[in-house]
Amino acid sequence: MTLQLAANVVVLACIYALVSVGYVLVYRVSRVLNLAHGELMMAGAYFLVGSSGLFNHDPVIGIGMAVLMGLLMGIVVYLALMRWMTGKSVLAAVLVTIALGILLRGLVVLVFTAQQFYPAAALGWNNAPVPLPGGVRVSMASATLVVITIAIYIALFLFLRFTRIGIQMRAAGQNPLLAAQRGIRLHAIYAFAWGLSTFTASIAGILLALDSGVDGQMATIGLKAFPAALVGGLDSFIGACIGALIVATAEIAAIQYVNPLLSDVVPFVVLLIVLAVRPWGLFGSREQLDRV
Amino acid sequence: MLTLRGKLAAATILAACCPLSAQAQDAYVVGVTAAMTGPAAGTQAPVIEGMKVYIDRLNAKGGINGHQVKILIEDDQAEPSKAAANGTKLMRQDGAMIFVNSSLSSTYGPNIAESKRANVPIWFAGAVCPKEASPPANPLIFCSTGFDFSYDIPAGIDYIAKDSKNAKVGLIGMPIPISRIGIDAAEVQAKKLGLTPVDKEFIAPSTADYTPFATKLNAAAPDWSFAYGTWVTEIKTFEAMRRLGWTGKYLTYGHIQAEDDLARLKDDKLTVFTTNAMFRDELPVHKEIREAMAQAKIAYPATQTAEGWLSGMVLEAVLKKAGWPATPEKILAAMESLNLDTQGLRGGPLVWTKENHFRTKQYYRFYRWDSAKQSIARIDDWISVDVK
Numbered sequence: 039m040t041l042q043l044a045a046n047v048v049v050l051a052c053i054y055a056l057v058s059v060g061y062v063l064v065y066r067v068s069r070v071l072n073l074a075h076g077e078l079m080m081a082g083a084y085f086l087v088g089s090s091g092l093f094n095h096d097p098v099i100g101i102g103m104a105v106l107m108g109l110l111m112g113i114v115v116y117l118a119l120m121r122w123m124t125g126k127s128v129l130a131a132v133l134v135t136i137a138l139g140i141l142l143r144g145l146v147v148l149v150f151t152a153q154q155f156y157p158a159a160a161l162g163w164n165n166a167p168v169p170l171p172g173g174v175r176v177s178m179a180s181a182t183l184v185v186i187t188i189a190i191y192i193a194l195f196l197f198l199r200f201t202r203i204g205i206q207m208r209a210a211g212q213n214p215l216l217a218a219q220r221g222i223r224l225h226a227i228y229a230f231a232w233g234l235s236t237f238t239a240s241i242a243g244i245l246l247a248l249d250s251g252v253d254g255q256m257a258t259i260g261l262k263a264f265p266a267a268l269v270g271g272l273d274s275f276i277g278a279c280i281g282a283l284i285v286a287t288a289e290i291a292a293i294q295y296v297n298p299l300l301s302d303v304v305p306f307v308v309l310l311i312v313l314a315v316r317p318w319g320l321f322g323s324r325e326q327l328d329r330v
Numbered sequence: 331m332l333t334l335r336g337k338l339a340a341a342t343i344l345a346a347c348c349p350l351s352a353q354a355q356d357a358y359v360v361g362v363t364a365a366m367t368g369p370a371a372g373t374q375a376p377v378i379e380g381m382k383v384y385i386d387r388l389n390a391k392g393g394i395n396g397h398q399v400k401i402l403i404e405d406d407q408a409e410p411s412k413a414a415a416n417g418t419k420l421m422r423q424d425g426a427m428i429f430v431n432s433s434l435s436s437t438y439g440p441n442i443a444e445s446k447r448a449n450v451p452i453w454f455a456g457a458v459c460p461k462e463a464s465p466p467a468n469p470l471i472f473c474s475t476g477f478d479f480s481y482d483i484p485a486g487i488d489y490i491a492k493d494s495k496n497a498k499v500g501l502i503g504m505p506i507p508i509s510r511i512g513i514d515a516a517e518v519q520a521k522k523l524g525l526t527p528v529d530k531e532f533i534a535p536s537t538a539d540y541t542p543f544a545t546k547l548n549a550a551a552p553d554w555s556f557a558y559g560t561w562v563t564e565i566k567t568f569e570a571m572r573r574l575g576w577t578g579k580y581l582t583y584g585h586i587q588a589e590d591d592l593a594r595l596k597d598d599k600l601t602v603f604t605t606n607a608m609f610r611d612e613l614p615v616h617k618e619i620r621e622a623m624a625q626a627k628i629a630y631p632a633t634q635t636a637e638g639w640l641s642g643m644v645l646e647a648v649l650k651k652a653g654w655p656a657t658p659e660k661i662l663a664a665m666e667s668l669n670l671d672t673q674g675l676r677g678g679p680l681v682w683t684k685e686n687h688f689r690t691k692q693y694y695r696f697y698r699w700d701s702a703k704q705s706i707a708r709i710d711d712w713i714s715v716d717v718k
Contacts, residue, residue: 043545147371153587176573253562298531
């Protein structure tokens with residue numbers, strides 16, 4: 039039982055961590071709080087619904103296409119919308135992301151209707167339980183999500199630290215003016231950051247859809263992951279990871295030991311407590327908060 | 331007092347301002363507020379789509395009593411403020427003679443109030459029945475929706491008690507009023523019938539992972555689990571429990587998506603009870619619905635539109651009886667004496683009386699997947715419950 043609870047915490051933390059990494063990526067590089075992130079995650083899941091039907095129900099091609107479209111979606115969003123917000127107030131950019139979220143919710147219903155889809159069944163993907171030591175069980179999709187989340191965090195760490203584009207992304211985030219003067223193409227870097235953000239969000243959406251289906255309400259999971267990003271600090275990847283772990287632990291403890299009705303409230307209670315004590319988050323920097 | 335010239339001017343202004351009211355004279359105007367998008371759309375939108383297909387077919391055949399039926403559908407996204415605005419527009423501006431609500435219960439208050447002000451009958455189709463439709467009914471409130479917790483819960487718990495005496499039961503609901511009241515009532519009913527409720531979970535619709543709830547339920551080792559909420563919560567909890575290795579039996583109310591998911595999951599111990607006959611029964615009316623939906627090319631599976639089709643049948647019967655020219659008063663009188671042959675979609679006729687705007691009898695059928703036959707099997711034929 040205890041081991042199963044620990045496994046549940048790890049799975050939920052990985053869901054939140056995989057979603058919140060997108061919030062951090064965009065904020066850290068372009069200073070924009072992307073409040074459409076949950077909807078972009080949902081769009082990724084719907085790409086899978088579309089691609090699973092289009093490519094003869096081949097799981098590799100279907101998932102691959104959905105992930106690729108997720109990456110392109112972020113680049114398109116930046117080029118079509120967010121690019122034009124350069125030089126405008128941060129609030130205006132945030133409002134644009136809210137509008138984008140509303141638009142995406144509407145588009146999803148128009149294109150796919152409001153019904154529940156199960157792309158795993160369409161792809162012939164068996165979401166069987168994976169038995170682990172100690173009698174612990176997690177679904178195949180959840181196990182994959184944990185592995186992919188860890189892989190993405192490691193890959194992002196290496197990418198940002200050791201690659202040329204990664205270093206440029208960090209530079210653009212720290213001082214865009216100086217970065218531009220040094221020849222860094224800011225719009226290209228921002229577009230890439232948005233693409234990476236929706237890439238990770240789409241992977242989260244795809245894995246959640248493979249686990250338990252997708253409907254228009256998936257976007258609310260993005261909202262639940264938001265406290266994880268804020269608790270950890272909006273400009274910190276390690277913070278997003280730790281924040282996700284704290285929020286997930288609190289949520290599962292509430293379900294198990296207090297009252298399951300509190301599960302929706304607990305992430306925001308944790309957020310309030312952390313913001314009261316440390317408004318810039320556990321691993322965020324004070325300077326970044328001032329910029330918000 | 332107005333002069334003749336003044337009266338003419340007033341009449342001209344009125345005619346110019348109210349073009350839709352003028353149109354209303356040529357057709358039966360039906361106003362609908364429904365959750366066509368938003369959190370409840372998965373359950374509500376197919377109902378309205380199904381009803382619209384039914385009415386479109388009627389119109390193509392010449393309408394009712396020689397007049398077309400004009401359905402004005404407004405999306406309220408299950409938000410009370412939008413439903414209120416829709417109700418006011420449809421009843422006051424558009425001249426709806428009958429007002430249909432197919433949305434969440436949170437939208438009912440403002441719509442019922444507006445229906446009373448406008449003196450237009452309000453009919454809940456596909457949305458949970460308000461208690462005011464049951465005897466002694468509010469004069470203006472009617473309901474044709476299949477499910478109603480006050481009858482569903484005893485029917486479900488009785489079934490479990492008959493199947494397994496002294497069974498341990500896990501209860502699953504959602505933090506929304508109808509589900510909470512229903513599951514609390516289920517707990518009382520279970521104890522009364524000698525069952526032992528071992529856990530009760532209310533699961534929020536925004537839950538990212540159902541496993542933590544399933545872990546807690548499984549730890550209580552129930553022989554049966556009983557769920558009453560939205561279909562997504564009911565079925566996702568079941569799937570999560572199974573993934574954790576639970577092998578017990580699961581009973582849940584079969585909403586419009588139930589038939590598709592029984593076939594998807596293929597689990598012999600997943601039982602659903604429902605008030606509408608499933609398409610596996612292959613009634614002539616099911617064939618008709620399938621053909622109509624295919625012809626109309628609606629995006630939802632035909633299996634999810636039976637409730638909407640039945641709503642169309644109700645509307646046809648009411649308007650036919652109200653005659654022409656129709657007024658809200660005539661429609662109300664027709665509704666108070668509805669006796670609809672449901673053609674097997676329900677266990678018997680749908681009867682409304684002056685005192686009872688819900689139905690005089692409620693019927694249930696139980697279905698599950700049968701692995702041996704590789705198809706959905708009907709476990710029990712119609713069980714009828716008197717509505718008092």
